[in-house]
Amino acid sequence: MIINKLLINLLILQEDVTGPKDKEGEIDINPTSIIEKLDKWLDSFIKALPNILIGIAILIAFVFISRWVGNLVKKMLKNKGRKNFGDLLGSFTRYLVMIGGIALALTIMAPNLSPADLIAGMGVSSVAIGFAFQDILQNWLAGILILLRQPFEIGDQIIVNNYEGTVEKIKTRATIITTYDGKRVVIPNNTVYNTSVVVKTAHEFIRSQYDIGLGYDENYLEAMKILKETVQKIDGVTSEKPVETLVWDQADSWLTIRVRWWTKSDRASVVHVWSDVIHDTQQAMNEAGIDLPFPTQVEVHNAHDLKEARDDKEREINIHKETKSKKASENNKNEGEE
CATH class of the missing domain: 1.20.58 (Methane Monooxygenase Hydroxylase; Chain G, domain 1)
Known part of the structure; x- marks a missing residue:
């Protein structure tokens, strides 16, 4: 009996310490355990x-x-x-x-x-970010390579992807150029890096050329001399490189003379000198009395029947002769009466 009472007391004591037992089908709320967990978190x-x-x-x-x-x-x-x-x-x-x-x-x-653990997590996340932002990363890397290798610089005038203008900025994502008519064009760096780029201001001078047609009956050697001297006197044509006049082509109605000259490589210098070359060479040719012929066009009528065309031509010639004969006879008759 004493042993049984001791066992019962131990069970009651254990229940008081551990709290009430869980009951099936009911939500057990134990404030003591919640406070203990909060206390552990606070201690941590x-x-x-x-x-x-x-x-x-x-x-x-x-x-x-x-x-x-x-x-x-x-x-x-x-x-x-x-x-x-x-x-x-x-x-x-x-x-x-x-x-x-x-x-x-x-x-x-x-x-x-x-x-x-951080490096492993960053590796997995970097792969996921790489797939998600592939285009952005490509443009960013291309921008770094462009700035590192410097195929062109800020202020250069370039042609890329059918756009021509002045480089305004090279950013992490795109290269920005301003066209000559004032438009801003944003071109992805990946496109700039993987396509051909023409850098027009890469060197101090750039060559321009213009074709002039001379009549075949003109003294072309004298004309070439006048053209060369005229272009050499134009403001903006550099004297550091030679002006050239070359016989370039034999067209149907004229002999083509190609004139070559060098100017500063920026767009403004090229355009203004080009205008002066056309104006001054035209004026020089006019003053020298040298003919700059227009294209000649020959029209053939009745081309479907060559014999008929010849007959018509002979008929016109005969009519013309008869008309002249009649006029001559009338003139002789009038002179005889006088």
Whole structure:
């Protein structure tokens, strides 16, 4: 009996300590367990609080460090005349340092999180981001290669993808050019990098040419001399490179003379000198009395029957002769009467 009473007391005591037993079909609410869990979380937070504060401090420090490093890169490249590339590389360096600071702060805040876990997570996420933003990443990498290799610079006049204009900016995603009529064109860097680009201002001078037709009965050697001297006197035609006049073609109605000259490579110089060349060479030819013929067109009537055409021509000639004979006879008759 005594042993049975001891066992019953132990069971009652265990029930008081562990709480009431779960009942099937009912929602058990145990305030004691909830408070215990909250207490454990609070204890864990208090224990981790120093690490969290240190991690936040490191994160704030890396914000300022990343800005300083980015500005330093920009300043160094700007002093070397690579301002646009400095802006791009400085921003990239800033974000790279910031990512490193975030990774370091996370490992301090959560000691269970190892750098290997972060790298593995970043690897998986980078693959997913790469597929999702493939075009953006391609344009970004192409922009870096363009700025690094410098096939053209800001201010150059280029032709790319059937667009011609002046390079205004080279950004991370696209190259911006302004056409000669004032339109802004945004071309993806991937397109610029993978297509042919004509850089018209790559060199100081550029050559232009113009064809002039001379009549076959004109002294073409004298005309070539006049053309060369006229073009050499035009303002904007450089004297560092020769002016050339070449016999270029024998057309139906004229002998083609090609005139070549060199000017500054920018669009404004080319266009204005071109206008002066046409104006001054036309005036020089007129003053020298040299004929610049128009195209000649020959019309053949009754071409379907050559014999009929010849007969018609002979008939016209005979009628013309008879008319002249009649007029001559009448004139002789009038002179005889007088």
